[in-house]
Amino acid sequence: MLTPISDPSDARLADYRDLRDVQLREHLEIENGLFLAEGEKVVRRAVEAGFTPRSFLMAEKWIDGLAEVFGEAPVYVVDESVSEELTGFHVHRGALAAFERKPLPSLDEVLDGARSVLVLEDVVDHTNVGAVFRSAAAMDFDAILLAPRCADPLYRRAIKVGMGAVFSMRWTRLPDWHSALPDLSARGFNTVALTLAPDAVPIEEAVAGVDRLALVLGSEGRGLSARWEQAADQRAIIPMAAGIDSLNVAAASAVACYVAARRTGA
Amino acid sequence: MLTPISDPSDARLADYRDLRDVQLREHLEIENGLFLAEGEKVVRRAVEAGFTPRSFLMAEKWIDGLAEVFGEAPVYVVDESVSEELTGFHVHRGALAAFERKPLPSLDEVLDGARSVLVLEDVVDHTNVGAVFRSAAAMDFDAILLAPRCADPLYRRAIKVGMGAVFSMRWTRLPDWHSALPDLSARGFNTVALTLAPDAVPIEEAVAGVDRLALVLGSEGRGLSARWEQAADQRAIIPMAAGIDSLNVAAASAVACYVAARRTGA
Structure with missing residues (x-):
């Protein structure tokens, strides 16, 4: 359903407003149960992964390339000047789409049958979260668990950097920061924390012979919490x-996932 | 030599003007033989690596932390509002410093005795160049060679992301794109290109038994040129x-350097 709109303040465009305001957007998107995808390839992957589009927003020239994925959702057709005023930046990859978030799966669902799991404590930069998802997916990791303060992997920039890996990777939020690692150990995972601690052993040695592995990474600045x-x-x-x-x-997670993916069996 | 300055248009501050304009800055800095470092840790590393400071720029509160590295260079002391108007952004890491570039070493100098070399074709993003330098340094690579169109590793953002790895790593520009790889082969290096080409073999296999290795990476978007x-x-x-x-x-280079650093000898 193509709907030309020429007024940037049109209420139907609310999902796309002020995209440069990262903090505002994170709250707004999570509270309203939506996320945004940008660029033809990533928009297409979100549809193919089974996410329901709420709407699409694009200049006329991008319509043909995405027409087959529109389904029943409204397609707001706007001039570039309108999208720029609306979103606050030049949408150079052409198409934007707003999708419904799905409810986060339970820890049980995410861990069911998983052999290699990545656990992120407080990675706060969306670029890093996206890169980590992409690397973990490339290395065939089964799932990713995020501590409560880790940045949103469905934020537009994380999706883009991750090339949509977040759509196919199983992931969820850890319900509790405090007991997260002991809880994983109790579920039969060997939790291996990447750190500069004095008793740290080389990663190849640490993962050798581990059956169910939970590889744990800390934040960009301080690394892991002492706990x-x-x-x-x-x-x-x-x-x-x-x-x-x-x-x-991003580099550390890629190397660690690569090594872990090649570990010798239990 | 502390010099308080309250006028953002003061000519002595020219090295620090319009820092948000990436293209302008790249040209200006290279043509004028300078580079900028940002933040106490990186500024200190540049001095320790033997680069000559042209000047420092900071608010008063950052002076004590860096006083020991000032030497003879002028220290322009400015209010945050002045530095913001001058540079175009909020200098949240406190200190900036302008340093003299050194002449790029010759290929012979850079390759002398090197066993593991990274060659970047057209990596155009400064963040990626910085991350690649940091990973290569961490993995004990001896040198980095940059194709003519690769982004400047002494650009402020590349330095910051690389945590100053560019100061200690041996690197230079390749004089010629066309014959760069055959030239390296003629010098006794085994050139191994990371690619998705149909005849590509797993990286571990490719580097096994290689004595002098030149690991070759392409650009973010298109990968390597066909040539x-x-x-x-x-x-x-x-x-x-x-x-x-x-x-x-950044992830690919980290993994490839990690694997290459552990290759079995020739």
Whole structure:
């Protein structure tokens, strides 16, 4: 259903307003049960992954490329000047779409049959969260668990950087920060925390022979909290050259997932 | 030499003007032989690595933390409102410093004795270039070579993301794009290109037994040029889950450097 709109203040465009205001958007999107996808490829992947579109927003020239995925949802056709005034930036990848979030699955559902799980404590940057999802998906990890303060993986930028990996990866929020790691251990996972702690062993050694693995990563700045670092069954390090303090979280997660994916069986 | 300045248009502040204009800054900095470092830790690392400061710019409260590295260079002390008007953004890490670039070393100097070298074709994003430098340094790579169109690793954002790895890593620009890989082969390097080409072998296999390795990465979007892909001695892939098209360049370089650093000897 194509609907040309020329007034940026039209109420039907509310899902797309002020996209540059990250904090406002995170609250608004989660509270209203929506997320935004940007660019033809990612929009298409969201539809293919079974998410229900609330609406699409694009300039006329992008319609043909996405026509087959529109279904029953309204398609707001706007000039670029309108979308720029509405969203606050130049939508250079052409198409935007608003989708309904699905309820987060339970921990039981997410962990059912999982052998390799990534657990993120407080990764607060959406770019990093997206990169981590993409790497974990590429390395065939089964699921991702997010601590309560970890950034939203369905935020537009996280989706884009992750190339839509968040649509197919099983993931959920941990209900409780405090007991999260002991709870995973009790469920039969060996929790391995990436850290610079003095008793950390090389990651290859830490994951060797582990059947059900929960690989645990901390935040960009401070790394893991003391509680999580100590609560993990093992502490592991990616061996690094002398004088280098750490890798960034996207690089560290890629290496750790690569090593974990190749671990020898239990 | 502390010099309070209250006028953002003061000519002595020219090195710090319009920092948000990436294109303008890249040209201006390279042509004027300077680069900027931001934040106490990175500024300190630049001094410790032997770069000569042209000047420092900061609010009064940051002076004590950096006083020992000032040397003879002028320190422009400005209110935050002045630095914001001058630079175009809020300098939240406190201190900025302008340093003299050093002349780029020759290829011979950079490759002298090197066993593991990373070669970047057209990585155009400063964040990615910074992340790649940081990962290569962490994995004890000896040198990095940049194709003519690769982004500047001494651009402020690249330095910051790389945590100053660019100061200690040996690197230079390749004088010529066309013959770069055959030239490296002629110098005794085995050039291994990361690609999705049909004849690519798993990276572990490709680097096994290689003495002098030149690991070759392409741009964020299109990957390697056809010329470089075919000119490489080998094509290699990081094995990925079905349905995933690629890792981002920071993640891919971290994994590839990790694997290469652990390769069995020739």
